[in-house]
Amino acid sequence: MTDHDDTRPHMPLGLALRGYTGVIQHLSTKDTDSALSDIELESRLIELGFVEGARVEVLHEGLVGRDPIAVRVDSITIAVRRREAMAIIVA
Amino acid sequence: MEAPLLHLALVGTPNSGKTSLFNALTGSRQKVANYPGVTVERKEGFFVTPLGRQVSVVDLPGTYSLRGRSPDEEITRDFVLGKASGEIVPDLVLCVADSTNLRLTIRLLLELKRTGRPMILVLNMFDIAARRGITVDVERLAKELGVPVVTSIAVRKGGTADLLALTDEISAKLATEPQENSWRALSVSELRATQREADRIIADCVSLPARPDTWTARIDAVVLHPVGGLIVLALILFVMFQAVFAWAQPAMDLLKSGFDALGELVKATLPDGLLQSFLQDGVISGVGSVIVFLPQIILIFLFILLLEDFGYMARAAFLMDRIMGGAGLHGRAFIPLLSSFACAIPGIMATRVIDNKRDRLTTILIAPLMTCSARIPVYTLIISAFIPAKDVWGFINLQGLVMFGLYATGIASALAVSFVIKFFMIRDYAPAPFMLELPDYKMPRLKSIAIGIYTRAKMFLQRAGTTIFSMMVLIWFLASFPQPPAGSTEPAIDFSLAAIIGKALEPLLAPVGFNWQIAVALIPGMAAREVAVAALGTVYAIEGGKEAAEQIGQVLATKWSLATALSMLAWYIFAPQCASTLAVIRRETGSWGWMAATFTYMLVLAYAASLVTYNVAVALGAG
Ligand SMILES: Nc1nc2c(ncn2[C@@H]2O[C@H](COP(=O)(O)OP(=O)(O)O)[C@@H](O)[C@H]2O)c(=O)[nH]1
Ligand SMILES: [Mg+2]
Numbered sequence: 001m002t003d004h005d006d007t008r009p010h011m012p013l014g015l016a017l018r019g020y021t022g023v024i025q026h027l028s029t030k031d032t033d034s035a036l037s038d039i040e041l042e043s044r045l046i047e048l049g050f051v052e053g054a055r056v057e058v059l060h061e062g063l064v065g066r067d068p069i070a071v072r073v074d075s076i077t078i079a080v081r082r083r084e085a086m087a088i089i090v091a
Numbered sequence: 092m093e094a095p096l097l098h099l100a101l102v103g104t105p106n107s108g109k110t111s112l113f114n115a116l117t118g119s120r121q122k123v124a125n126y127p128g129v130t131v132e133r134k135e136g137f138f139v140t141p142l143g144r145q146v147s148v149v150d151l152p153g154t155y156s157l158r159g160r161s162p163d164e165e166i167t168r169d170f171v172l173g174k175a176s177g178e179i180v181p182d183l184v185l186c187v188a189d190s191t192n193l194r195l196t197i198r199l200l201l202e203l204k205r206t207g208r209p210m211i212l213v214l215n216m217f218d219i220a221a222r223r224g225i226t227v228d229v230e231r232l233a234k235e236l237g238v239p240v241v242t243s244i245a246v247r248k249g250g251t252a253d254l255l256a257l258t259d260e261i262s263a264k265l266a267t268e269p270q271e272n273s274w275r276a277l278s279v280s281e282l283r284a285t286q287r288e289a290d291r292i293i294a295d296c297v298s299l300p301a302r303p304d305t306w307t308a309r310i311d312a313v314v315l316h317p318v319g320g321l322i323v324l325a326l327i328l329f330v331m332f333q334a335v336f337a338w339a340q341p342a343m344d345l346l347k348s349g350f351d352a353l354g355e356l357v358k359a360t361l362p363d364g365l366l367q368s369f370l371q372d373g374v375i376s377g378v379g380s381v382i383v384f385l386p387q388i389i390l391i392f393l394f395i396l397l398l399e400d401f402g403y404m405a406r407a408a409f410l411m412d413r414i415m416g417g418a419g420l421h422g423r424a425f426i427p428l429l430s431s432f433a434c435a436i437p438g439i440m441a442t443r444v445i446d447n448k449r450d451r452l453t454t455i456l457i458a459p460l461m462t463c464s465a466r467i468p469v470y471t472l473i474i475s476a477f478i479p480a481k482d483v484w485g486f487i488n489l490q491g492l493v494m495f496g497l498y499a500t501g502i503a504s505a506l507a508v509s510f511v512i513k514f515f516m517i518r519d520y521a522p523a524p525f526m527l528e529l530p531d532y533k534m535p536r537l538k539s540i541a542i543g544i545y546t547r548a549k550m551f552l553q554r555a556g557t558t559i560f561s562m563m564v565l566i567w568f569l570a571s572f573p574q575p576p577a578g579s580t581e582p583a584i585d586f587s588l589a590a591i592i593g594k595a596l597e598p599l600l601a602p603v604g605f606n607w608q609i610a611v612a613l614i615p616g617m618a619a620r621e622v623a624v625a626a627l628g629t630v631y632a633i634e635g636g637k638e639a640a641e642q643i644g645q646v647l648a649t650k651w652s653l654a655t656a657l658s659m660l661a662w663y664i665f666a667p668q669c670a671s672t673l674a675v676i677r678r679e680t681g682s683w684g685w686m687a688a689t690f691t692y693m694l695v696l697a698y699a700a701s702l703v704t705y706n707v708a709v710a711l712g713a714g
Contacts, residue, residue, distance in 0.1 A: 036524060042279050043282055044155075044524075046279065047195070047282065048195070049195055051287075059311065059315075060315040062410065062412065062413050063318065063410075064414060068409060068412055070409060072303075074194065075192050076192050076194075077307075077530075078526065078528055079405070079408075079412075079525065079527045079528075079529055080524075081412070081524060081526075084524050084525075084526065
């Protein structure tokens, strides 16, 4: 699986469109404009299962600005706004 | 010697089945209250174990960690740590897990272990896990975690037998000396490490055939479709509206005629006088005017609980999040605001589905701006008396258009107020980002729905019996004392404190075009907004009151200018004077301050709206 990851460009999950599947590479909360502090956002994402190595798939998008998104994270589905999903770097 | 009451606490992530387990264990032996000072629901229940041990169990708010990022989660943390004021440290913590989805709960459990509280891991929803081919090596899991593990099916009869047996076994040998508590908030790297540890243990003990729930995927393909999903939501709402407005009506009429008959009975059996008036006008019609909303409340909660149990609420929030987010509202505020079109009381009670304190408060504050059904009699009266029933642009009825405008203005002002709150008042509170688990769909369970409705209805009736009752008595007192002198011909209310207050208020209300009669009508209107119609009738000395609404309309048309009528309509968009709503706000926010704030802002808006309407209307020649 790692070779596959190396060949794909890293991108924030917040830019992924419906149908995208990938693996979480790392979390980078610095450049998001979430209302939460970096540490708080990172903690919450980890608590919902967004950790390195987790498989993600964008299942659904909202109507306005394709936001929020429903993401399959391993065995559960989480709804997040794209703004917060910008912190999740996938490939 | 009888063993002391054993205290259990249910902890777990949202949707893991804590409430179902709570209901399965306790049945209807439940007490619902609020935690002091916060708006979080506290649910405690009681049962007896097979070996006869008396147990109290508390259903704690769902949480993903002990960090306490919202008031709900703080409750859970403080409760487990024994720091919650007035609470006993639980003897045994039941960590409830959704067996189909163990990652997050096992991490939570590893964190919980640091508190040193005795604990059991309950692998709930084991039926679903079995159906999906998930197998768990329970013994190995218990060994690796160092915590007893038991499987359970909360929604099946006898599905908690193993849990009960284990509770008996463990409680018999609970250590009396307190365990070491080494818990402190986890840093980000500790969180990661804990999640890795949890994932390792799961890999060792659980085989996951990765067979996702196909039903959920199929339903979501429709329900979460960007356009189709909104149509489905609109349909659901339409049915809900129908139910609340149309289906509840016969039951409400029945209750109302019941109270009327009771009032008549009192009138017939008791001699004319104070006691009769107190019982008939103060107690029976006052409390009755609130209790008639019970069918609507039951229906609204039926819908809410069904949708919640099914797993749809999180989806509705997903669909509405961006649409409502523009006004600073959380997606979850949607259903409570919708319920407020029936009556703000169930709407405000329904805000309990919002787990973030700030979002919940904003929703409570604006809920009374949704046009509730009690305003309809007032709107109807004034519109039919003053607005001609002619068509505009050939096909739109002017009266209907005005009615629609009143509803639309209510919604627009609610959004505006929410916007103002978001940007000027609660700025320092970090708004909750929208991060929500979308649980797999589940068949709603009759039993849990029934228990849910029962506890809500009981709370509502208890409130009607206490707070609302005392408000009604006060209002009756104001409208009845002092008594008219013998032989006077004017309506009795002219001599009352209410009239004195009305006349004192008149100079204040003159700029918005209200006379003292309106000021007086607004006072009993506090009991319930529609009472103002009957009160206007009384004040204008019309026999028959509410029944003769058309007649009141004719009188008003001769006594009021169009400007006054329009001003009255504008006032009622905001209509701050509903005692029951204020009482519920006070209760749900746990604060007199927020109740006063709601009253004040609505009063200011009502006054401003009437002032502008009246003066513009007069300037246009409608004075
Ligand atoms: N099949 C099955 N469904 C369950 C079980 N426990 C809970 N549920 C369902 O799971 C959903 C969420 O349960 P609830 O008790 O509200 O979860 P809470 O958020 O932890 O309080 C409801 O629809 C329940 O009917 C179980 O053991 N088996
Ligand atoms: Mg629950």
